[in-house]
Structures are given as C-alpha cells and as structure tokens.
Amino acid sequence: MDRIDGIRAFVAVVDAGSFTRAGDRLRISNKLVSKYVAALEGQQGVTLLNRTTRALSLTPSGERYLAAARRVLAAVEELDGQASAEEGALTGRLRVTAPVTFGEMFVAVLTRDFTRRHPALSLDLHLTDRYVDLAAEGFDLALRIGQLPDSSLIARRIGQTEAWAVASPAYLASHPRPAHPEALRDHLCIRDSNAQTPGRASFLIEGKAVSVPLPGRITVNSAQAVRQLVLEGEGVALIPSFVVARDVAEGRLQRLLPDFARPQLDIQAVSLPQPFVPPRLSAYLDHLRARLSPLLKAPPPGS
Structure with a gap:
C-alpha cells in the first residue's frame, strides 16, 4: 500500500465520520478504506482510531497524527497543482453542491462552460436545498444564498441578489x-x-x-x-x-x-479551511465570480 493512500483514507474517515462515507468520498469500497487505515496503523505501530459498532473516535495518537497527515496531503496537493499549472492543465475532481433552483438556472451552465475549458477535470455537481456538511460528505465547495451562520468555513462572495x-x-x-x-x-x-x-x-x-x-x-x-x-x-x-x-x-x-x-442577499461560495487551495478550486471560483453577476443582471428572455 502506498503510504499516501493510507493517509488519505485516514483523513477521509475522520472527516466523513465512517468508513462507508469515506469510501464514497474516495470512490473506493469501505473495505478498502478499512484496509488502508489498518495498514497505516501497522506501519506507524499505533492505533489511530477507536472502532465500535456505533461510532469512531480518534485515539490520542490519532489526534496527534491527524494534524501532520493534513499537512502531508496539503503538500501533495500543492505539488500536484504546481505540476499541472506548469503544464497549463487543471486535473482532478471537484465536488460542488448548490441550491436546486439556483443550480438549475445558473450553476449547471457555468459548470458546463468551465469543464469545456478544462477537459482533464471532472466535476460532480450535487443540487439540494439541504444544508450540506462539507467535511462529512466530502464536498470541496458549497454555494449558499443569504446570511451564513458563524462557522470555521471560508466564505467568498461571488454575487448578490434580492x-x-x-x-x-x-x-x-x-x-x-x-x-x-x-x-x-x-x-x-x-x-x-x-x-x-x-x-x-x-x-x-x-x-x-x-x-x-x-x-x-x-x-x-x-x-x-x-x-x-x-x-x-x-x-x-x-x-x-x-x-x-x-x-x-x-x-x-x-x-x-x-x-x-x-x-441584498449574498451568494457565497463556502469551503473548508485548508493550508493550500488546489488550483482547480481557485480557477472554478474565479470562473463563478467573473460569469455569475452578468447572468444575474441580464434581462430575462423575451423582456
């Protein structure tokens, strides 16, 4: 097993709260996630996660290891991003969630245009009016309208409406x-x-x-x-x-x-705090900022 795979699986389990949801996030089976985490624990010689039939929790060793694991993944992401940027291509996958009506009217079209410009990139757009937990459900970005509750999430305004x-x-x-x-x-x-x-x-x-x-x-x-x-x-x-x-x-x-x-109602793009923002996420945010406001201000068809 590649150690990076184990670290990525461990962090995904912590963020998602279960092996099953971590598997969905990583697009692998929950059994493989469990195998990766167990192998990582074997390599480190410590137990990182307490496992019960009802819940998962970090051990003291797991709590210490988690911060370092996040730094490692951020560094890997930065290296991958720099290599892709030097080649002029965006790669990887983005998971984005947005309100249903707003997503159908604007975000789907903007996402289509973005992926046409970056064919090596894949984007999973999930439309729901439910408040999505980015960490638990593995989303890179959420688009939300209106005043946001106080949280540790990073919010960037991409437009306004009323x-x-x-x-x-x-x-x-x-x-x-x-x-x-x-x-x-x-x-x-x-x-x-x-x-x-x-x-x-x-x-x-x-x-x-x-x-x-x-x-x-x-x-x-x-x-x-x-x-x-x-x-x-x-x-x-x-x-x-x-x-x-x-x-x-x-x-x-x-x-x-x-x-x-x-x-005015702010339209905001919300993401998890992270030491390094992947180029694909920065580029998608720039695309939304540049393209959304003109669409919102355009007269409706037939007017």
Whole structure:
C-alpha cells in the first residue's frame, strides 16, 4: 500500500465520520478504506482510531497524527497543482453542491462552460436545498444564498441578489394591493422555508431595516414551488428575483412594494479551511465570480 493512500483514507474517515462515507468520498469500497487505515496503523505501530459498532473516535495518537497527515496531503496537493499549472492543465475532481433552483438556472451552465475549458477535470455537481456538511460528505465547495451562520468555513462572495414581493394579477383582482410592507400582515403569504426567517421579512423603511410578519398557511422548501403557488393565485410571496424576473417581465406576476428596498442577499461560495487551495478550486471560483453577476443582471428572455 502506498503510504499516501493510507493517509488519505485516514483523513477521509475522520472527516466523513465512517468508513462507508469515506469510501464514497474516495470512490473506493469501505473495505478498502478499512484496509488502508489498518495498514497505516501497522506501519506507524499505533492505533489511530477507536472502532465500535456505533461510532469512531480518534485515539490520542490519532489526534496527534491527524494534524501532520493534513499537512502531508496539503503538500501533495500543492505539488500536484504546481505540476499541472506548469503544464497549463487543471486535473482532478471537484465536488460542488448548490441550491436546486439556483443550480438549475445558473450553476449547471457555468459548470458546463468551465469543464469545456478544462477537459482533464471532472466535476460532480450535487443540487439540494439541504444544508450540506462539507467535511462529512466530502464536498470541496458549497454555494449558499443569504446570511451564513458563524462557522470555521471560508466564505467568498461571488454575487448578490434580492427577494421580490410578488403576486399574480388574479390574486390582486380580489385582494387590495399592499402599499406598505406592514400591509403584508393582511395577506395570504406563501413562505419559503429555505429563508432564514420564513415567517418574517425585512424591508428598508426610512433608511432602517424593519421586520414585518408574513402570515400564511403554506410553507414550502422550494423557490419554484412557491413561485408556482403564487402563479396560481394562492397568495403573496417573497421570491429571489432571478426566479421570477421573467414572470414579472411577461406579466404573469406583478412586483409589489418596489419603492421599499430589501437587504441584498449574498451568494457565497463556502469551503473548508485548508493550508493550500488546489488550483482547480481557485480557477472554478474565479470562473463563478467573473460569469455569475452578468447572468444575474441580464434581462430575462423575451423582456
């Protein structure tokens, strides 16, 4: 066994929390991961992991070895990256996760363009509105919209958007058009549970951020599902502008309260802290920064 394979397997098990998830991350069987770790322990003459049927934990020797193992892998990654950079090619694999609607509308296209420019690189794009644990699930990067909780993750802003208050003409035909954010408390609101506070929304009123309630009976964890319910006249909703800009331009939805600005939502790329950022990850981030904002600002088709 190559010692680097053992070190890589050991670190993957620690980060993923199990041999099975580590195997998925490394694209090898969990039995092979276990074999690599056992061989590494044999080479070192110490036990690195406590194994039980319920959980894994680091031994004192494993805790000391882990920091050095991460430095070794970072150095190997740096050497590989320098060699590839000198040849002008990006190689390896990136695992990226993004919200479903945003991913379908923008990230898939940007990823396609990136891999066309770098044919020796493979990219695994996983779209989910679930909060993904990068370390446990083996992702290099997560794209997230809105305010992020405090964490040790490294966040880089790659764009901005905002949520528009919208309703259908049919709904507005039977309900008074709100003239002030406070009027939303008198409407049926469709809430998106992906928002940080689904039952409330902030507006800038006279230069100050004011939180107003969004009463309603339906809360759903999909911007597209919220959009569809609003199109069907079920109520008012706050939806990211990139999701509904075309509907507004073509008259299927009407934007409400345009004179009351809302806080901008940062679109951020989040990654694990690491001593060396692989060139393929840096290049993908640069690609997103350069290409995303023009797409977000472009007028919707047919407008």
